[in-house]
Amino acid sequence: MSAHPKRELPHNLGSVDQVPVGEGRAFGVEGEQVAVFRLRDGSLRALSAVCPHKGGPIADGTIDQQVVMCPLHQNAFELDTGCSTTGAEPLQAYNVEIDAERNIILQMTERSVGN
Amino acid sequence: MTSILDRDQPKSQHRHPGRQGRPQPKQQARQGKPAARRRLVVIGNGMAGARAVEEILARGGAEQFTITMFGDEPYGNYNRIMLSHVLAGEENDADIFLNSLHWYQDNNITLHAGVRVERIDRFTKYVFASNGHVVPYDVLIIATGSQSFMPPMDGLYTPSGSVKPGVFTFRTIDDTRNMVRHARLEDHLPERQRRAVVIGGGLLGLEAARGLQSHGIDVDVVHSGGHLMNAQLGPDGGAILRRSVEALGITVHTGSRTTAVLGTDKVTGVRLRDQPDIGCDMVVVAAGIRPNVDLAVLSGLHVERAIVVDDQLRVVDEDDIYAVGECVQHRGEVYGLVAPLWEQAAVLADHVTGADTSSAYLGSRIATKLKVAGVEVASMGLKGPERATDEHIVFSEPSRGVFKSIVIRDNKMVGATLLGDSRKVAYLTQAFDKGLPLPEERISLMFDLGTPGEEQGVAELDDDAQVCNCNGVSKKSLVDAVKGGCNTVAGAMDATRAGKGCGSCKLLVKQVVEWAADGAVEEDPAASYYVPGIPLDKPSLMAAIRKQGLRSVSQVFAALAPGSVEDAKSKMGLASLMKMMLADRYIDERDARFINDRVHANIQRDGTFSVVPQMKGGVTSVQQLRRIADVAEKHNIPLIKLTGGQRIDLLGVPKEDLPQVWADLDMPSGYAYGKSFRTVKTCVGKDFCRYGTGDSTKLGIEIESRFQGIESPAKLKLAVSGCPRNCAESLVKDVGVVAVEGGRWEIYVGGAAGAHIRKGDLLATVDDPEQVKVLAGRFMQYYRENANWLERTYAFVPRVGIEHIHAVVVDDAEGIAADLDAAMQASVDSYVDPWTERDDPLTPGQFRTSLPLTVLPQVPVR
Structure with missing residues (x-):
């Protein structure tokens, strides 16, 4: 899952309206699966989409402002960092934002994991 | 008790005295350097003596000691407890030996079998044996056990002083063999039914009585106490035991003493005080045991009721003499059972070998x-x-x-x-x-009630015992979490995920955490919250929602959560509660739902979904089956499975295919995924079944039609059976209905047969299927309004109490029946089949795949 320098280009994933408020959707980006979440405050978060525990689909999880809970076994991960609050291995966290055209812009650079 | 000389009459302790009398060259060689090992002498080769030696050997005693044992029975060591089985012919006497003579040889133990020790010289440290041996010791263990107590009575002995023929004690293997021989001896005289009298109605006496009965002998038990087994039982228990014993054909006389054994040269009967004589040709004395202390008394040891020992099993005032077993008095107690003996032998061995000099015997709880x-x-x-x-x-x-x-x-x-x-x-x-x-x-x-309230001895659980069987959390992991600072139950559950699977272990998790915190567990304020993110219990939460007119989950967080912070763990519970409360006035925010409720299917381990169409009451048709078959074929359904709720499950459907599968099925959802009313299982019913007394299928279908899909704090599984044979398993359902003769219907609530087994409580018996629907609905509404989130009826009903539920639901004691019925009706009226969303997805990408590209563990396809 380590990032390559080449991947630092921003990726435009299309309209933010693809992701309903309070939910997540999965996107394939450069062969990686990325779950993009649209929080109730309107901001976005992006994490790798496969739960490290048993491979659950993270984009189908339930979220709040802080964490996403995997639907299979309720492991929770911080949306900002990917760190698990339930003792699982971490997810990859990515920078993501909304541009002026209301498109989802994803940076494939790793964000620092941890505090 | 007679002493039998050992047959080989060894002249030196350097010869092994077993039947072989084989010389032991090893031991002779050892004699050259006597300082190497101390001399351990054990008087008594019963269960206590032999066990003590085994414990000593287990602590490396063979390196420290040359061991000599004396036993006054001419055998190796046997299991005295099994003698009653030998008497009853259930065991061969050869099978009860614990240590054969070879064991003594293999461990270089010199055994003097059939030799009594007659005196101990504590000052010069020698023992004097009945066969003339004088053996020195450095450490001595006395394990002389007990003998049968002979209560005073006339005619017990012949004029020559021997016990009258036909009178037996029941203590040794020879006693047992003699009884068996005597019992069989006169089998050739069938003209007269033979009778034995057992004196003593304690454990041993009753075992003797039962054993003799197996030889075809009539048995009377004469017991001086007021009831049988008065050492172990109170009068009430003794009376019931008496019934059971008499039912076996044994005659019991309690409160009755035997004053004489009748007969001149052999037994012809016994005389009882205040009761007629009993004619018999055999008397077994089993009136208790007395410690064998003659040797100790004669040798000047401290003896009260038995040989007095301290907590190290050392005889009082002696440095090198220990005693163990039934011949011992410890802190005023003399034990006559085997368990204390095991404990004593271990402590004794700790001290004799020096393996653990802090070891102490503090008495046994019997x-x-x-x-x-x-x-x-x-x-x-x-x-x-x-x-x-x-x-x-x-x-x-x-x-x-x-x-x-x-x-x-x-x-x-x-x-x-x-x-x-x-x-x-x-x-x-x-x-x-x-x-x-x-x-x-x-x-x-006293009884396994099958409720989750059953206590477990958490302290007794092994560290690696699995507490949470869903998430594989061991006791040790939980304890470590507590030691690491999680001092609330919820904190430890979060840290380990214990109790986060099916939830059936939550009580055990709580007990482990409380035990690990050793009383320092903090009162968990969240324990009473309906959902973890809103600090209110269910009644307060519902009151606040009503008072403030809240209509959506996000409004609840904004108004009631600390800091207005939303909480992922609380969303599903709140969504369910508000839908229940508000029915069609609820503003349904899809993000508050769990994925199953967003896409109306049950997520599987590989991220695909299962599709279960409604099949009311488990009744289907040619058209339904044909359509399901066509759909399964068209969509390459990997697994078609019949569910426990009498439906058909299509497994392995990708999320993006759900709308098309539903469209092709054109059947309503079976709700096999939600915290909701699931299904009504039914039996065949009276139309076809020759036993059926009520139309169970019709009622089941009506119930399912009425309550389909309603949300509840946890899933609801129902059943209707057409007769008390209960083929639909109504007694273990959240709501189970049973037709009984006379056109009546019993309604059971709170049953379970999943993670917990519980028989439902009878709520009511009614005359009319319509009344079943009213009461079932009213009960379910009461449950919906009062149960905790994820609390199944099997926990809710015993928590609230069936009497209270009956009062509210059947008798309307609180005057809320009409409200409950109206609230349930509102939920019923607002029902919409969720699978109609197939044509018009509610959110963008509602059925878009979330499956990762990477290969996931695949569900095996059969």
């Missing part, structure tokens, strides 16, 4: 579990209450020979007696030995 004359008897501690504040719980069922009595003092069990049913004995023994905290509902000490 808990016995026996089968006496075919009746299971377990007894421990007190037989009955002794103080005014003692609790005494008694269950008595004489017709089945079942009696249970438990004595509790200061919330600790201090005594128990179980007769005829010892299924709970393992748990009770633990509770007694360890002083475990007891369940508030005392009856669960």
Whole structure:
């Protein structure tokens, strides 16, 4: 899952309206699966989409402002960092934002994991 | 007891005195350097003596000692407890030997079998044996055991001083063989039915009686006490045991003493005080045991009722003499059972070998579990209450020979007696030995009630015992979490995910955490919250929602959560609660739903979904089956499975295919995924079944039609059976209905047969299927409004109490029946089949795949 320098280009994933408020959707980006979440405050978060525990689909999880809970076994991960609050291995966290055209812009650079 | 000289008459202890009399060159060689090992002499080769030696060998004693043992029986060591089985012919006497003579040879133990020790010289440290041997010791162990007590009575002995022929004691293997021989001897004289009198109605006497009966002999038991087994049982238990024993054909005389054995040269009967003589040709004396202390008294050791020892099993005032077993008096107690002997032998060996000089024997708590004359008897501690504040719980069922009595003092069990049913004995023994905290509902000490409230001895669990079987969390992981600073139950559950699977282990998790925190567990304020993110219990939460007119989950967080912070773990519970409360006034925010409820299917381990179409009452049709078959074929459904709820499950459907599968099925959702009303299982019913008394399928279909899909705090599984044979398993359903003769219907609530087994409680018996629907609906609404989130009815019903539920639901004691019915009707009216969303997805990408590209563990396809 380590990032390559080449991947630092921003990726435009299309309209933010693809992701309903309070939910997540999965996107394939450069062969990686990325779950993009649209929080109730309107901001976005992006994490790798496969739960490290048993491979659950993270984009189908339930979220709040802080964490996403995997639907299979309720492991929770911080949306900002990917760190698990339930003792699982971490997810990859990515920078993501909304541009002026209301498109989802994803940076494939790793964000620092941890505090 | 007679002393039998050993047959080889060894002249030197350097010859092995077994039947072979084989010289032991090794030992002779050892004689050259006597300083190397100390000399250990053991007087007594019974269970205590041999066990003590085994324990010493296990602690490396063979390196420290040359061991000599004396036993006055001419055999190796055997299991005395099994003698009653030998008497009954259930065991061969060869099978009860614990250590054969070879064991003594293999361990270089010099055994003098059939040789008594007659005197100990404590000052010069020698023992003097009946065969002339004089053996020096450095360390001496006395394990002389006990002998049968012969109560005073006339005619016990012949004029020559020997015991009258036909009179037996029941203590040794020779006693047993002699009894068997005597019992068989006169089998050739069938003209007269033979009779034996057993003197003593304790454990041994009853075992002797049962054993003799197996030889075709009529048996009378004469017992001087007021009831049988008075050492272990109180009068009530003794009375029930008497019924059971008499049912076996044994005649019992209690409160009756034998004053004389009749007959001149052999036994012809016994004379009883205040009762007629009993004619018999055999008398077995089993009136208790007395410690063998003659040797100790003669040798000047400190003897009271038995040889007095300290906590190291050392004889009082002696440095090098130990004693163990039934010949010992420790802190005023003399034991006649085998368990204390094991404990004593271990402590003794710790000291004799120096393996653990801090080891101490502090006495034994006597808990016995026996089968006496075919009746299971377990007894421990007190037989009955002794103080005014003692609790005494008694269950008595004489017709089945079942009696249970438990004595509790200061919330600790201090005594128990179980007769005829010892299924709970393992748990009770633990509770007694360890002083475990007891369940508030005392009856669960006696019976498995199948409720989740059953106490477990958490202290007894192994560290690696799995507490949460869903997430594989061990006791140790939980304890580590607590030691690491999680001092609330919820905190430890979060840290380990224990209790986050099916939830059935939550009580055990709570107990482990409380035990690990050793009383320092913080009162968990969140324990009473309906959902973790809103600090309100269910009634307060519902009141606040109503008062503030909140209509969506996000409004609840904004208004009621600390800091208005939303909480992922609380969303699903809130969504369910508000839908229940508000029906079609609820503003449904899809992000508050769990994925199953967003896409109306049950997520599987590989991220695909299962599709279960509604099949009301488990009744289907040619058209439905054909359509399901076509859909399964068209969509390459990997697994088609019949569910426990009598539906058909199509497994392995990708999320993006769900709308098309539903469209092709054109059947309503079966709700096999939600915290909601699931299904009504039915039996065939009276139209076809020749036993059916009610139309179970019709009623089942009507119930399912009415309550389909309603949300509830946890899933609801129902059943309707057409007769008391209960083929639809109505007794273990959240709501189960049973047709009984006379056109009546019984309604059971709170049953379960999943993670917990519980038989439902009878809520009501009604005359009319319509009334079934009213009461079932009213119960379910009461449950919806009052149960905690994820609390199944099997926990809710016992928590609230069936009497209370009956009062509210059937008798309308609180005057809320009409409200409950109206609220349920509103939910019923707002029902919409969720699978209609197939044509018009509610959110963008509602059915878009979230499956990762990477290969996931695949569900095996059969």
